[in-house]
Amino acid sequence: xxxxxxxxxxxxxxxxxxxxxxxxxxxxxxxxxxxxxxxxxxxxxxxxxxxxxxxxxxxxxxxxxxxxxxxxxxxxxxxxxxxxxxxxxxxxxxxxxxxxxxxxxxxxxxxxxxxxxxxxxxxxxxx
Numbered sequence: 001x002x003x004x005x006x007x008x009x010x011x012x013x014x015x016x017x018x019x020x021x022x023x024x025x026x027x028x029x030x031x032x033x034x035x036x037x038x039x040x041x042x043x044x045x046x047x048x049x050x051x052x053x054x055x056x057x058x059x060x061x062x063x064x065x066x067x068x069x070x071x072x073x074x075x076x077x078x079x080x081x082x083x084x085x086x087x088x089x090x091x092x093x094x095x096x097x098x099x100x101x102x103x104x105x106x107x108x109x110x111x112x113x114x115x116x117x118x119x120x121x122x123x124x125x126x127x
């Protein structure tokens with residue numbers, strides 16, 4: 001059964017990965033983190049990712065007509081030199097987890113990273 005550490009290690013194997021975290025967005029805490037945090041502190045990065053996730057989840061613009069159980073699949077933020085991918089983890093219990101991948105824009109492939117991160121999220125749940 002793949003655990004958090006294995007999942008994050010696999011995420012760091014994605015081309016261009018700079019950091020990966022599993023974040024509980026109900027509390028704002030990182031359950032696990034690897035790599036170099038964008039802010040220099042994984043706890044701060046988790047709290048800031050949580051703010052973004054909550055804003056999207058609580059917005060009827062993004063979730064109004066979707067499935068109320070799992071309204072969002074992922075969030076992608078593009079910046080000058082990087083991408084941030086936040087992949088929601090759909091579980092059978094009421095969890096509020098996202099995988100956060102910080103990806104170097106010049107070394108990574110956004111589509112490939114998104115696909116792999118979704119696969120890792122499914123493995124984490126099904127494992």
